[in-house]
Amino acid sequence: MMEESLPAALALPAAFVEFLKGNGIDPRIYAATAAQSFPRYVRVKPGVDSDISKIENDFEFKFEPVLWLPGFFSIPPQAQVASSEAYRHGKIYGMDAASGAAVLALNVNPGEHVLDLCAAPGAKLCMLADLLKMSGTLTGVDIAKHRLAACRTMLQKYELGDHCRLFVADGTSFNLLPIRKPVELECNNDHEINGKSGLPQDKLNDTYGEWTSKRTWKERRNSRRAPQFIDLKSSLEPKEPEMIFYGKESGIVGLKKSSVFQNGNGQDISEAGYDKVLVDAECTHEGSIKHVCKFEQWGWDTLKRRLLDIKRINSISHLQLQLLNNGFRLLKVSGILVYSTCSLTTTQNEGVVEQFLAVNPNARLQEIEIAKDWPCKSGSIEYTLRFDPLFSKTSGLFIAKIVKVASLETYVF
Numbered sequence: 001m002m003e004e005s006l007p008a009a010l011a012l013p014a015a016f017v018e019f020l021k022g023n024g025i026d027p028r029i030y031a032a033t034a035a036q037s038f039p040r041y042v043r044v045k046p047g048v049d050s051d052i053s054k055i056e057n058d059f060e061f062k063f064e065p066v067l068w069l070p071g072f073f074s075i076p077p078q079a080q081v082a083s084s085e086a087y088r089h090g091k092i093y094g095m096d097a098a099s100g101a102a103v104l105a106l107n108v109n110p111g112e113h114v115l116d117l118c119a120a121p122g123a124k125l126c127m128l129a130d131l132l133k134m135s136g137t138l139t140g141v142d143i144a145k146h147r148l149a150a151c152r153t154m155l156q157k158y159e160l161g162d163h164c165r166l167f168v169a170d171g172t173s174f175n176l177l178p179i180r181k182p183v184e185l186e187c188n189n190d191h192e193i194n195g196k197s198g199l200p201q202d203k204l205n206d207t208y209g210e211w212t213s214k215r216t217w218k219e220r221r222n223s224r225r226a227p228q229f230i231d232l233k234s235s236l237e238p239k240e241p242e243m244i245f246y247g248k249e250s251g252i253v254g255l256k257k258s259s260v261f262q263n264g265n266g267q268d269i270s271e272a273g274y275d276k277v278l279v280d281a282e283c284t285h286e287g288s289i290k291h292v293c294k295f296e297q298w299g300w301d302t303l304k305r306r307l308l309d310i311k312r313i314n315s316i317s318h319l320q321l322q323l324l325n326n327g328f329r330l331l332k333v334s335g336i337l338v339y340s341t342c343s344l345t346t347t348q349n350e351g352v353v354e355q356f357l358a359v360n361p362n363a364r365l366q367e368i369e370i371a372k373d374w375p376c377k378s379g380s381i382e383y384t385l386r387f388d389p390l391f392s393k394t395s396g397l398f399i400a401k402i403v404k405v406a407s408l409e410t411y412v413f
Contacts, residue, residue, distance in 0.1 A: 120147030179251030273332035287396025
């Protein structure tokens with residue numbers, strides 16, 4: 001049964017329409033005509049603003065500045081960003097304005113230590129690196145290695161990776177704190193960390209030099225010798241984070257390999273934790289209009305399975321709460337966390353935040369003062385915000401800003 005009141009171009013299943021109405025969502029946002037009227041958004045890399053006229057000539061249309069979001073421009077929805085010269089030369093990248101707002105809500109300052117707990121596919125990570133202005137440190141985490149590899153590619157393409165490190169890890173259990181103090185090389189001044197000037201072999205094997213994508217002969221040999229079977233028992237056990245990238249200013253170079261994954265042990269998180277944490281959590285993505293429109297080709301049964309299955313929604317909400325709790329745990333006192341999703345449901349947004357606040361007495365929702373000029377609406381909890389596609393002309397997004405205050409508890413790894 002289809003909902004007849006919607007345009008025939010995108011007749012949504014009645015069950016999905018009822019689901020939307022139950023969450024206070026206007027089904028008209030998924031009308032094909034509405035989806036096609038929403039602009040695309042790009043962020044221009046700082047420092048290339050003077051090239052805007054050249055970039056416009058490449059696209060053959062004007063870039064309209066997003067007045068409430070510095071560095072962002074709106075372009076026609078049919079624009080092909082990936083095929084442009086500006087994109088290939090690392091001057092622009094596609095990023096929805098609402099996602100940019102979530103990053104801006106963190107109020108990142110140069111020199112801070114920032115954690116992006118759900119980093120893939122990388123646009124927000126790049127924006128965070130830009131805001132740090134080549135200072136401090138940026139740690140990106142994602143559970144999917146191939147998606148995190150895409151983040152690594154973006155950081156290198158836009159030359160933003162010097163202060164970054166990337167870990168393949170479960171964001172619900174990741175426990176590495178930032179490296180806050182410069183690391184002194186554990187070798188004599190006349191030795192180079194890459195071993196070319198006589199660094200002792202035992203130090204070379206135990207110390208990080210500058211990152212390279214090339215595997216050593218020993219690593220290739222061990223890979224060939226690895227057993228070609230899957231140990232089901234070990235595959236279910238929590239895995240140690242795998243670092244797949246680190247920049248030369250990330251604090252890793254010169255650090256002993258034996259201590260990289262223990263840098264948080266014994267430290268008081270209230271002082272040694274991250275200054276800012278972004279938790280842009282996995283969700284059902286119905287706030288992405290173009291994503292939902294694709295179900296017309298993918299099949300509505302697939303939509304029902306992904307967006308309407310109660311067990312799946314409960315599982316995702318549980319994951320979101322775990323990510324939020326762990327991100328907050330890694331935050332230092334007075335630090336700020338932003339929780340966001342591109343879901344439009346209350347279960348994955350206000351519902352998760354309410355559960356989180358109930359078990360974290362030292363968490364306080366904070367007003368996003370910079371949002372006074374944003375085209376968004378208030379959530380059902382004070383200080384939370386919602387980007388409504390019909391109102392904001394962006395993808396749907398929920399944002400909550402949380403500050404960590406001092407408590408009687410001591411957080412020590």
